[in-house]
Amino acid sequence: MDADADNLPALTEATVEVVVGELVDDSQMPVQFAPDGVDPNETLTEDAADDLASARPARTSEANMVSYISHLRRRGGRDGMGAPVSSLRLAMAAIRDANARAGYENWPPKKATAELIRKQAAEHARARRTPKSSPPVDAARIAHLQQGTTADIPLARWRDLTILHLGYLTRARRSEQAAYRIDSVVFERLDDGTEQMVVGKRTSKSDHWSTGREYIVRDPVAISVVRTYISLLAELGQTEPQLPLLRGITRWGRLMPVPASGTGMTGHAVNRAFKRMVTRTPGFDAKNATSHGLRAGVPADLAAQGYSAAEILVITDDWKSTTMVEKYAKAGLRRAGKDNLGRAQQALDALVVPSPVLVEALRRLFGGAGPAVPVLQRQADAGHGAVEQCVELPDSLFRGHGCLRLDQKGSSYWGTSSGLPLGMVGTGVGVPKAPWTTGTGEPPAVMSMIPEP
Template sequence: MNAAASLDTTDVVDAELLDAQDALAPALPDTDVDINDVLTDEAVEDLANSGRERTRGTYQERFKAFATWCATRGRTPGPPTTEQNLVSYISHLKRAGVDFGTIRLTIAAVVHMNARAGHANWPPTDKAKAIYADARHEQREAGRSPKSAPPLDMERRQQILEACPDDLPGLRDRVIAHLGYYCRGRRSDLAKFRIASLEEVSDSLLIVRKWTSKNDKTDEGREYEIDDPEAIHDILTWRAVLRVRGEADPLKPLLRRVDQWGNLGPISGKGWGMTPHAINEATKRMAQRADLDVKDTATSHGWRAGVPADLGRLGYTADDIKHITGDWRSTEQVEKYRKVGRRRAGLTTDQSRRAQAIKELQTLRAGTQPEAPGTEPEQADTLEREGQDDA
């Protein structure tokens, strides 16, 4: 087991994050505290539970790992967390070889948990970030970089579909594959789909609505049009099964746990039919069952990468893909997916005119003389701009 893994598998100290909120208790009549400067109990609770559930869970996991480290060394994790404890823990992670993405997330988690407990912008992070920057530089120098989930593109998706058994769990898995690919869904997005998310426009068109997502800044949500006959058939067949079993109330979750005998699992107290974690585990099982080339590294995030990887393979640029899908605000992540798609097809990722010119140099090896490039004004201007970019 590597050092990074061991940090997350040790017994965890269940640190109480809100112990330090005594100062936020309601003012008593016989004190000098102005009640207008005091939060109500309800406001304290809402602040403690604020933020996206997925983000809160991730931060809690990282803070608990930090709390465990503190407890084994006689330190107090807080809140309030001392600057010295944070810096010491970040140093520990760096020396243990933990990837720099996790180190960065840990710093953010500690600051976030302190803020939730009433200690905004605490502890100071300049020293911890300096150690993080060193870890990032050292890991990149050593050729290490954060690994993205391999895309579950059209080809791999088809392999998964063909390997699904002809039973109710297999049908549910097929629905996950269809929605994951065509809706570019994160595991949390897929878990939030409800029966009401589906609109059957015609026999050849199905609309799937995603009302909330990680990067959404408005209440409009997103709509995805699916015109794949196989996908439409499987999704509507699954919905029909839910209707027969009395589980098709519009607000009930679309995806449900199914045991080997075809029994639907109950809906959790939080409204999950399948939790995001369960969807991720189901995707991993699908990859193993289909014996994918990436079966040991596939995760549910691969569904989100599928379409941009396929579009990149077809020759679309990252900017094209961003505007075609409407699912990303910047091109940085899209470019990663595009490159994976190109390379998976055995194609170069640089599609610029400069790259084509370099490729033409291979003709010199064969002793042939390539035609000289034209000297039209537009072409000359392009070459001049590319030369300025290099400078």
């Protein structure tokens, strides 16, 4: 060995590169993550794709929505002769709302569908199938409806009262009332010793992100009503937080069980309970009212108190525009007798066509010398069912500018200022002094001439 070593060539002093490596089994080489041209950072995992598929279904096509609305327009409705316009609008809104919740805002396009709905509205108008809307159920009507609750079944009575008060104070649609759970209502004691009720609305048609909404109720009557109803449920062991608040009750007063779906009363059941109250309430002035009228009650009452539609929109925070608020506000003003506010409405109210009884009265009073077409200067309510009218007369019949004041009740006219027959006023006009009638069988009427104040 040593002899051989001596015969080895001498090592040069060149730079030597040392390479460190690792032996690998080529059968276990790593596989490429994605095909060429695909960015892994922009690719969903299988789990993410499954989650998104269940949370975001395929969007509705425009043709699909138009076909569905067309079917309802032709064959929908209770009689199969076509759904009402309100149902078509609701169906279109529900489809677009479902797409918005799935992440497709303002989809599908509604131009073609809206054209079908306008066509249905025109056809129904010509056929006198006008859409029906519930009148607002304001606080006064709710007080009246309380007489229509089932007094002989306490559980049903307090449930119906709960429907009235929560529907009014939370401006709840019937579907929103049906979604209330036991834990949707929380009672809180304030520092001053008073109590308030917090009602949580889980979701609504206009709540695309299901963020929910809380309503603060401090009406002691409403708090007492809801508390009493929940206490009756507690006696039956039915106050678990997840249980529905509004429950079906049989005619014998037994509480209906909750199905596997966890639902209590449906929206239709809430409306049927409301309609039963309307039927049972003697002398109720809005027989065509539905449970949706409870939602319109607060705007109607606020308008009657003098709040504008814009102010009501801010106070309630339940509508996105003043379109529906103005409709409810007008109904509230009309019901309160305040729909003639403003100079514009007063000017229109002054444009009154004289009644034929008034024209006949002037003809009999003045003969041919009287005005053929009397000009009404004023018209106002004189009380006791009478209407006070002031008729302008020419100077030839009255010294100076004046008017003939008449109070009309039925077909009779009589003076209310001086109480004297017209011939005794001293106008110089030759007219009969005796009372007269219009020839319609009414009692004699006395007229008087008074100067313009």
